[in-house]
Amino acid sequence: MTSFQKLLRVATVLGFALVGATVLWPSRALAENAPVTLPIETVANYIHAVIEADRDVYTRHVVERLQTKGVVVASENWEQKNTLPLPAQFLMESGRYIAKKGLGIQYRLISLWPINKRNVAGNELEKAGLGTILTQPNRPHTGFMKIGETRYFQAVYADLAATQACLGCHNAHPDSPKRDFKLNDVMGAIVITIPVGQ
Ligand code: HEC
Incomplete structure:
Protein backbone atom coordinates (compact mmCIF):
# COMPACT_ATOMS: atom_id res chain seq x y z
CA MET A 1 0.00 0.00 0.00
CA THR A 37 -35.38 3.59 37.51
CA LEU A 38 -33.13 2.62 40.40
CA PRO A 39 -33.22 -0.71 42.21
CA ILE A 40 -34.95 -0.19 45.56
CA GLU A 41 -31.89 -1.74 47.28
CA THR A 42 -29.79 1.12 45.88
CA VAL A 43 -32.25 3.72 47.16
CA ALA A 44 -32.11 2.14 50.65
CA ASN A 45 -28.29 2.07 50.51
CA TYR A 46 -28.25 5.81 49.69
CA ILE A 47 -30.58 6.63 52.60
CA HIS A 48 -28.52 4.43 54.92
CA ALA A 49 -25.31 6.20 53.91
CA VAL A 50 -26.83 9.61 54.72
CA ILE A 51 -28.14 8.43 58.12
CA GLU A 52 -24.71 7.00 59.00
CA ALA A 53 -22.89 10.14 57.86
CA ASP A 54 -25.18 12.40 59.90
CA ARG A 55 -24.83 10.30 63.05
CA ASP A 56 -21.04 10.17 62.68
CA VAL A 57 -20.68 13.91 62.10
CA TYR A 58 -23.03 14.68 65.01
CA THR A 59 -21.07 12.34 67.32
CA ARG A 60 -17.61 13.62 66.40
CA HIS A 61 -18.14 17.31 65.64
CA VAL A 62 -20.93 18.15 68.08
CA VAL A 63 -21.12 15.71 71.02
CA GLU A 64 -17.43 14.83 71.47
CA ARG A 65 -16.21 18.35 70.70
CA LEU A 66 -18.54 20.17 73.11
CA GLN A 67 -17.95 17.52 75.77
CA THR A 68 -14.15 17.84 75.49
CA LYS A 69 -14.38 21.64 75.70
CA GLY A 70 -16.57 21.33 78.78
CA VAL A 71 -19.45 23.23 77.16
CA VAL A 72 -22.25 20.67 77.36
CA VAL A 73 -22.55 16.89 77.58
CA ALA A 74 -24.93 14.49 75.86
CA SER A 75 -27.21 12.52 78.15
CA GLU A 76 -30.25 10.31 77.91
CA ASN A 77 -32.68 12.69 79.60
CA TRP A 78 -31.50 15.59 77.46
CA GLU A 79 -34.90 17.28 77.32
CA GLN A 80 -35.20 17.75 81.10
CA LYS A 81 -31.49 18.34 81.76
CA ASN A 82 -30.79 20.79 78.91
CA THR A 83 -28.05 18.54 77.56
CA LEU A 84 -27.51 17.18 74.03
CA PRO A 85 -29.35 14.09 72.78
CA LEU A 86 -27.24 10.91 72.55
CA PRO A 87 -26.36 9.94 68.97
CA ALA A 88 -28.91 7.08 69.09
CA GLN A 89 -31.57 9.55 70.23
CA PHE A 90 -30.50 12.00 67.52
CA LEU A 91 -31.08 9.27 64.90
CA MET A 92 -34.45 8.33 66.40
CA GLU A 93 -35.54 12.00 66.55
CA SER A 94 -34.68 12.60 62.89
CA GLY A 95 -36.52 9.36 62.08
CA ARG A 96 -39.63 10.67 63.88
CA TYR A 97 -39.24 14.00 62.09
CA ILE A 98 -39.16 12.35 58.64
CA ALA A 99 -42.11 10.10 59.58
CA LYS A 100 -44.20 13.25 60.18
CA LYS A 101 -43.40 14.53 56.67
CA GLY A 102 -45.85 12.04 55.19
CA LEU A 103 -43.44 10.63 52.61
CA GLY A 104 -43.97 7.13 53.97
CA ILE A 105 -40.24 6.62 54.59
CA GLN A 106 -39.29 5.51 58.09
CA TYR A 107 -36.09 4.58 59.87
CA ARG A 108 -35.11 3.66 63.42
CA LEU A 109 -32.72 1.61 65.54
CA ILE A 110 -33.78 -1.82 66.75
CA SER A 111 -32.03 -4.57 68.69
CA LEU A 112 -32.36 -8.01 70.26
CA TRP A 113 -31.00 -6.41 73.46
CA PRO A 114 -32.57 -2.94 73.57
CA ILE A 115 -31.95 -0.40 76.34
CA ASN A 116 -35.30 1.14 75.39
CA LYS A 117 -37.92 -1.61 75.29
CA ARG A 118 -39.66 0.13 72.36
CA ASN A 119 -36.64 -0.58 70.13
CA VAL A 120 -37.55 -4.18 69.36
CA ALA A 121 -38.37 -5.71 65.96
CA GLY A 122 -41.77 -4.52 64.76
CA ASN A 123 -42.61 -7.40 62.42
CA GLU A 124 -41.38 -10.79 61.17
CA LEU A 125 -39.06 -9.28 58.54
CA GLU A 126 -37.27 -7.11 61.11
CA LYS A 127 -37.05 -10.08 63.50
CA ALA A 128 -35.53 -12.28 60.78
CA GLY A 129 -33.19 -9.41 59.85
CA LEU A 130 -31.83 -9.08 63.40
CA GLY A 131 -30.97 -12.79 63.26
CA THR A 132 -29.41 -12.79 59.78
CA ILE A 133 -27.12 -9.80 60.33
CA LEU A 134 -25.50 -11.50 63.32
CA THR A 135 -23.73 -13.86 60.93
CA GLN A 136 -23.81 -11.62 57.81
CA PRO A 137 -23.19 -8.07 59.03
CA ASN A 138 -21.74 -6.88 55.73
CA ARG A 139 -24.99 -6.70 53.80
CA PRO A 140 -28.52 -5.73 54.75
CA HIS A 141 -31.31 -8.25 55.21
CA THR A 142 -34.06 -7.09 52.85
CA GLY A 143 -37.61 -7.93 51.84
CA PHE A 144 -41.14 -6.69 51.20
CA MET A 145 -44.13 -6.44 53.50
CA LYS A 146 -47.60 -4.95 53.44
CA ILE A 147 -49.45 -2.63 55.79
CA GLY A 148 -53.06 -2.25 54.64
CA GLU A 149 -52.99 -1.74 50.89
CA THR A 150 -49.46 -0.30 50.79
CA ARG A 151 -46.43 -2.39 49.99
CA TYR A 152 -43.13 -1.55 51.66
CA PHE A 153 -39.50 -2.47 51.07
CA GLN A 154 -37.47 -2.96 54.23
CA ALA A 155 -33.70 -3.13 54.70
CA VAL A 156 -32.12 -4.12 58.02
CA TYR A 157 -28.48 -2.93 58.34
CA ALA A 158 -26.17 -4.18 61.10
CA ASP A 159 -25.21 -1.51 63.64
CA LEU A 160 -21.75 -2.34 64.95
CA ALA A 161 -19.98 -1.47 68.19
CA ALA A 162 -17.53 0.77 66.37
CA THR A 163 -15.99 2.50 69.40
CA GLN A 164 -15.27 1.89 73.07
CA ALA A 165 -17.96 4.46 73.91
CA CYS A 166 -20.70 2.17 72.51
CA LEU A 167 -19.55 -0.65 74.79
CA GLY A 168 -18.92 1.54 77.83
CA CYS A 169 -22.44 2.90 77.82
CA HIS A 170 -24.48 -0.16 76.74
CA ASN A 171 -22.60 -2.64 78.93
CA ALA A 172 -23.09 -0.42 82.00
CA HIS A 173 -26.60 0.91 81.36
CA PRO A 174 -29.10 -0.24 84.05
CA ASP A 175 -31.75 -1.00 81.41
CA SER A 176 -29.43 -2.95 79.08
CA PRO A 177 -30.22 -6.68 78.96
CA LYS A 178 -26.72 -7.46 77.57
CA ARG A 179 -23.48 -6.49 79.29
CA ASP A 180 -20.77 -8.24 77.36
CA PHE A 181 -20.68 -6.40 74.02
CA LYS A 182 -17.20 -6.37 72.50
CA LEU A 183 -15.69 -4.12 69.81
CA ASN A 184 -17.21 -4.75 66.34
CA ASP A 185 -20.07 -6.84 67.74
CA VAL A 186 -23.47 -6.38 66.12
CA MET A 187 -25.38 -4.33 68.70
CA GLY A 188 -28.56 -3.96 66.70
CA ALA A 189 -29.73 -2.60 63.38
CA ILE A 190 -30.83 0.44 61.47
CA VAL A 191 -34.07 -0.53 59.75
CA ILE A 192 -35.22 1.51 56.77
CA THR A 193 -38.77 1.25 55.42
CA ILE A 194 -39.71 2.65 51.99
CA PRO A 195 -43.20 2.59 50.47
CA VAL A 196 -43.20 1.09 46.96
CA GLY A 197 -46.86 1.47 45.96
CA GLN A 198 -49.65 -1.08 45.98
C1 HEC B 1 -23.86 7.40 76.54
C2 HEC B 1 -24.59 6.19 76.28
C3 HEC B 1 -24.63 5.57 74.88
C4 HEC B 1 -23.63 5.47 73.96
C5 HEC B 1 -22.23 6.02 74.01
C6 HEC B 1 -24.19 4.71 72.84
N1 HEC B 1 -25.48 4.38 73.10
FE1 HEC B 1 -26.67 3.25 71.94
N2 HEC B 1 -28.24 3.77 73.09
C7 HEC B 1 -28.18 4.42 74.29
C8 HEC B 1 -29.53 4.65 74.80
C9 HEC B 1 -29.89 5.35 76.10
C10 HEC B 1 -30.40 4.06 73.86
C11 HEC B 1 -31.92 4.08 73.88
C12 HEC B 1 -32.40 5.32 73.12
C13 HEC B 1 -33.90 5.37 73.05
O1 HEC B 1 -34.50 5.76 74.05
O2 HEC B 1 -34.46 5.02 72.00
C14 HEC B 1 -29.55 3.51 72.80
C15 HEC B 1 -30.03 2.82 71.72
C16 HEC B 1 -29.24 2.10 70.85
C17 HEC B 1 -29.74 1.12 69.91
C18 HEC B 1 -31.20 0.71 69.74
C19 HEC B 1 -31.54 -0.42 70.70
C20 HEC B 1 -31.55 -0.01 72.15
O3 HEC B 1 -30.57 -0.39 72.85
O4 HEC B 1 -32.51 0.65 72.60
C21 HEC B 1 -28.66 0.67 69.21
C22 HEC B 1 -28.64 -0.38 68.12
C23 HEC B 1 -27.49 1.38 69.72
N3 HEC B 1 -27.88 2.24 70.72
C24 HEC B 1 -26.20 1.19 69.24
C25 HEC B 1 -25.14 1.99 69.65
C26 HEC B 1 -23.85 2.04 68.99
C27 HEC B 1 -23.46 1.19 67.79
C28 HEC B 1 -23.10 2.94 69.65
C29 HEC B 1 -21.71 3.43 69.33
C30 HEC B 1 -21.49 3.91 67.98
C31 HEC B 1 -23.91 3.45 70.77
N4 HEC B 1 -25.13 2.85 70.73
C32 HEC B 1 -23.48 4.37 71.70
C33 HEC B 1 -27.03 4.82 74.94
C34 HEC B 1 -25.80 4.90 74.33
Whole structure:
Protein backbone atom coordinates (compact mmCIF):
# COMPACT_ATOMS: atom_id res chain seq x y z
CA MET A 1 0.00 0.00 0.00
CA THR A 2 1.42 3.39 -0.90
CA SER A 3 1.62 6.06 1.70
CA PHE A 4 -1.07 7.99 -0.21
CA GLN A 5 -3.43 5.00 0.06
CA LYS A 6 -2.70 4.76 3.77
CA LEU A 7 -3.50 8.45 4.23
CA LEU A 8 -6.73 8.00 2.27
CA ARG A 9 -7.72 5.07 4.47
CA VAL A 10 -7.06 7.05 7.69
CA ALA A 11 -9.00 10.01 6.31
CA THR A 12 -11.93 7.76 5.40
CA VAL A 13 -12.03 6.21 8.88
CA LEU A 14 -11.87 9.67 10.47
CA GLY A 15 -14.64 10.88 8.17
CA PHE A 16 -16.90 8.00 9.14
CA ALA A 17 -16.14 8.59 12.82
CA LEU A 18 -17.08 12.26 12.51
CA VAL A 19 -20.35 11.51 10.66
CA GLY A 20 -21.11 8.78 13.18
CA ALA A 21 -20.58 11.12 16.12
CA THR A 22 -22.79 13.79 14.53
CA VAL A 23 -25.59 11.34 13.77
CA LEU A 24 -25.38 9.69 17.19
CA TRP A 25 -25.09 12.94 19.17
CA PRO A 26 -28.83 13.80 19.43
CA SER A 27 -29.77 10.26 20.49
CA ARG A 28 -27.02 10.31 23.14
CA ALA A 29 -28.32 13.61 24.46
CA LEU A 30 -31.79 12.07 24.62
CA ALA A 31 -30.49 9.02 26.47
CA GLU A 32 -28.97 11.25 29.13
CA ASN A 33 -32.37 12.82 29.82
CA ALA A 34 -34.28 9.55 29.65
CA PRO A 35 -36.16 8.60 32.82
CA VAL A 36 -34.24 6.20 35.07
CA THR A 37 -35.38 3.59 37.51
CA LEU A 38 -33.13 2.62 40.40
CA PRO A 39 -33.22 -0.71 42.21
CA ILE A 40 -34.95 -0.19 45.56
CA GLU A 41 -31.89 -1.74 47.28
CA THR A 42 -29.79 1.12 45.88
CA VAL A 43 -32.25 3.72 47.16
CA ALA A 44 -32.11 2.14 50.65
CA ASN A 45 -28.29 2.07 50.51
CA TYR A 46 -28.25 5.81 49.69
CA ILE A 47 -30.58 6.63 52.60
CA HIS A 48 -28.52 4.43 54.92
CA ALA A 49 -25.31 6.20 53.91
CA VAL A 50 -26.83 9.61 54.72
CA ILE A 51 -28.14 8.43 58.12
CA GLU A 52 -24.71 7.00 59.00
CA ALA A 53 -22.89 10.14 57.86
CA ASP A 54 -25.18 12.40 59.90
CA ARG A 55 -24.83 10.30 63.05
CA ASP A 56 -21.04 10.17 62.68
CA VAL A 57 -20.68 13.91 62.10
CA TYR A 58 -23.03 14.68 65.01
CA THR A 59 -21.07 12.34 67.32
CA ARG A 60 -17.61 13.62 66.40
CA HIS A 61 -18.14 17.31 65.64
CA VAL A 62 -20.93 18.15 68.08
CA VAL A 63 -21.12 15.71 71.02
CA GLU A 64 -17.43 14.83 71.47
CA ARG A 65 -16.21 18.35 70.70
CA LEU A 66 -18.54 20.17 73.11
CA GLN A 67 -17.95 17.52 75.77
CA THR A 68 -14.15 17.84 75.49
CA LYS A 69 -14.38 21.64 75.70
CA GLY A 70 -16.57 21.33 78.78
CA VAL A 71 -19.45 23.23 77.16
CA VAL A 72 -22.25 20.67 77.36
CA VAL A 73 -22.55 16.89 77.58
CA ALA A 74 -24.93 14.49 75.86
CA SER A 75 -27.21 12.52 78.15
CA GLU A 76 -30.25 10.31 77.91
CA ASN A 77 -32.68 12.69 79.60
CA TRP A 78 -31.50 15.59 77.46
CA GLU A 79 -34.90 17.28 77.32
CA GLN A 80 -35.20 17.75 81.10
CA LYS A 81 -31.49 18.34 81.76
CA ASN A 82 -30.79 20.79 78.91
CA THR A 83 -28.05 18.54 77.56
CA LEU A 84 -27.51 17.18 74.03
CA PRO A 85 -29.35 14.09 72.78
CA LEU A 86 -27.24 10.91 72.55
CA PRO A 87 -26.36 9.94 68.97
CA ALA A 88 -28.91 7.08 69.09
CA GLN A 89 -31.57 9.55 70.23
CA PHE A 90 -30.50 12.00 67.52
CA LEU A 91 -31.08 9.27 64.90
CA MET A 92 -34.45 8.33 66.40
CA GLU A 93 -35.54 12.00 66.55
CA SER A 94 -34.68 12.60 62.89
CA GLY A 95 -36.52 9.36 62.08
CA ARG A 96 -39.63 10.67 63.88
CA TYR A 97 -39.24 14.00 62.09
CA ILE A 98 -39.16 12.35 58.64
CA ALA A 99 -42.11 10.10 59.58
CA LYS A 100 -44.20 13.25 60.18
CA LYS A 101 -43.40 14.53 56.67
CA GLY A 102 -45.85 12.04 55.19
CA LEU A 103 -43.44 10.63 52.61
CA GLY A 104 -43.97 7.13 53.97
CA ILE A 105 -40.24 6.62 54.59
CA GLN A 106 -39.29 5.51 58.09
CA TYR A 107 -36.09 4.58 59.87
CA ARG A 108 -35.11 3.66 63.42
CA LEU A 109 -32.72 1.61 65.54
CA ILE A 110 -33.78 -1.82 66.75
CA SER A 111 -32.03 -4.57 68.69
CA LEU A 112 -32.36 -8.01 70.26
CA TRP A 113 -31.00 -6.41 73.46
CA PRO A 114 -32.57 -2.94 73.57
CA ILE A 115 -31.95 -0.40 76.34
CA ASN A 116 -35.30 1.14 75.39
CA LYS A 117 -37.92 -1.61 75.29
CA ARG A 118 -39.66 0.13 72.36
CA ASN A 119 -36.64 -0.58 70.13
CA VAL A 120 -37.55 -4.18 69.36
CA ALA A 121 -38.37 -5.71 65.96
CA GLY A 122 -41.77 -4.52 64.76
CA ASN A 123 -42.61 -7.40 62.42
CA GLU A 124 -41.38 -10.79 61.17
CA LEU A 125 -39.06 -9.28 58.54
CA GLU A 126 -37.27 -7.11 61.11
CA LYS A 127 -37.05 -10.08 63.50
CA ALA A 128 -35.53 -12.28 60.78
CA GLY A 129 -33.19 -9.41 59.85
CA LEU A 130 -31.83 -9.08 63.40
CA GLY A 131 -30.97 -12.79 63.26
CA THR A 132 -29.41 -12.79 59.78
CA ILE A 133 -27.12 -9.80 60.33
CA LEU A 134 -25.50 -11.50 63.32
CA THR A 135 -23.73 -13.86 60.93
CA GLN A 136 -23.81 -11.62 57.81
CA PRO A 137 -23.19 -8.07 59.03
CA ASN A 138 -21.74 -6.88 55.73
CA ARG A 139 -24.99 -6.70 53.80
CA PRO A 140 -28.52 -5.73 54.75
CA HIS A 141 -31.31 -8.25 55.21
CA THR A 142 -34.06 -7.09 52.85
CA GLY A 143 -37.61 -7.93 51.84
CA PHE A 144 -41.14 -6.69 51.20
CA MET A 145 -44.13 -6.44 53.50
CA LYS A 146 -47.60 -4.95 53.44
CA ILE A 147 -49.45 -2.63 55.79
CA GLY A 148 -53.06 -2.25 54.64
CA GLU A 149 -52.99 -1.74 50.89
CA THR A 150 -49.46 -0.30 50.79
CA ARG A 151 -46.43 -2.39 49.99
CA TYR A 152 -43.13 -1.55 51.66
CA PHE A 153 -39.50 -2.47 51.07
CA GLN A 154 -37.47 -2.96 54.23
CA ALA A 155 -33.70 -3.13 54.70
CA VAL A 156 -32.12 -4.12 58.02
CA TYR A 157 -28.48 -2.93 58.34
CA ALA A 158 -26.17 -4.18 61.10
CA ASP A 159 -25.21 -1.51 63.64
CA LEU A 160 -21.75 -2.34 64.95
CA ALA A 161 -19.98 -1.47 68.19
CA ALA A 162 -17.53 0.77 66.37
CA THR A 163 -15.99 2.50 69.40
CA GLN A 164 -15.27 1.89 73.07
CA ALA A 165 -17.96 4.46 73.91
CA CYS A 166 -20.70 2.17 72.51
CA LEU A 167 -19.55 -0.65 74.79
CA GLY A 168 -18.92 1.54 77.83
CA CYS A 169 -22.44 2.90 77.82
CA HIS A 170 -24.48 -0.16 76.74
CA ASN A 171 -22.60 -2.64 78.93
CA ALA A 172 -23.09 -0.42 82.00
CA HIS A 173 -26.60 0.91 81.36
CA PRO A 174 -29.10 -0.24 84.05
CA ASP A 175 -31.75 -1.00 81.41
CA SER A 176 -29.43 -2.95 79.08
CA PRO A 177 -30.22 -6.68 78.96
CA LYS A 178 -26.72 -7.46 77.57
CA ARG A 179 -23.48 -6.49 79.29
CA ASP A 180 -20.77 -8.24 77.36
CA PHE A 181 -20.68 -6.40 74.02
CA LYS A 182 -17.20 -6.37 72.50
CA LEU A 183 -15.69 -4.12 69.81
CA ASN A 184 -17.21 -4.75 66.34
CA ASP A 185 -20.07 -6.84 67.74
CA VAL A 186 -23.47 -6.38 66.12
CA MET A 187 -25.38 -4.33 68.70
CA GLY A 188 -28.56 -3.96 66.70
CA ALA A 189 -29.73 -2.60 63.38
CA ILE A 190 -30.83 0.44 61.47
CA VAL A 191 -34.07 -0.53 59.75
CA ILE A 192 -35.22 1.51 56.77
CA THR A 193 -38.77 1.25 55.42
CA ILE A 194 -39.71 2.65 51.99
CA PRO A 195 -43.20 2.59 50.47
CA VAL A 196 -43.20 1.09 46.96
CA GLY A 197 -46.86 1.47 45.96
CA GLN A 198 -49.65 -1.08 45.98
C1 HEC B 1 -23.86 7.40 76.54
C2 HEC B 1 -24.59 6.19 76.28
C3 HEC B 1 -24.63 5.57 74.88
C4 HEC B 1 -23.63 5.47 73.96
C5 HEC B 1 -22.23 6.02 74.01
C6 HEC B 1 -24.19 4.71 72.84
N1 HEC B 1 -25.48 4.38 73.10
FE1 HEC B 1 -26.67 3.25 71.94
N2 HEC B 1 -28.24 3.77 73.09
C7 HEC B 1 -28.18 4.42 74.29
C8 HEC B 1 -29.53 4.65 74.80
C9 HEC B 1 -29.89 5.35 76.10
C10 HEC B 1 -30.40 4.06 73.86
C11 HEC B 1 -31.92 4.08 73.88
C12 HEC B 1 -32.40 5.32 73.12
C13 HEC B 1 -33.90 5.37 73.05
O1 HEC B 1 -34.50 5.76 74.05
O2 HEC B 1 -34.46 5.02 72.00
C14 HEC B 1 -29.55 3.51 72.80
C15 HEC B 1 -30.03 2.82 71.72
C16 HEC B 1 -29.24 2.10 70.85
C17 HEC B 1 -29.74 1.12 69.91
C18 HEC B 1 -31.20 0.71 69.74
C19 HEC B 1 -31.54 -0.42 70.70
C20 HEC B 1 -31.55 -0.01 72.15
O3 HEC B 1 -30.57 -0.39 72.85
O4 HEC B 1 -32.51 0.65 72.60
C21 HEC B 1 -28.66 0.67 69.21
C22 HEC B 1 -28.64 -0.38 68.12
C23 HEC B 1 -27.49 1.38 69.72
N3 HEC B 1 -27.88 2.24 70.72
C24 HEC B 1 -26.20 1.19 69.24
C25 HEC B 1 -25.14 1.99 69.65
C26 HEC B 1 -23.85 2.04 68.99
C27 HEC B 1 -23.46 1.19 67.79
C28 HEC B 1 -23.10 2.94 69.65
C29 HEC B 1 -21.71 3.43 69.33
C30 HEC B 1 -21.49 3.91 67.98
C31 HEC B 1 -23.91 3.45 70.77
N4 HEC B 1 -25.13 2.85 70.73
C32 HEC B 1 -23.48 4.37 71.70
C33 HEC B 1 -27.03 4.82 74.94
C34 HEC B 1 -25.80 4.90 74.33
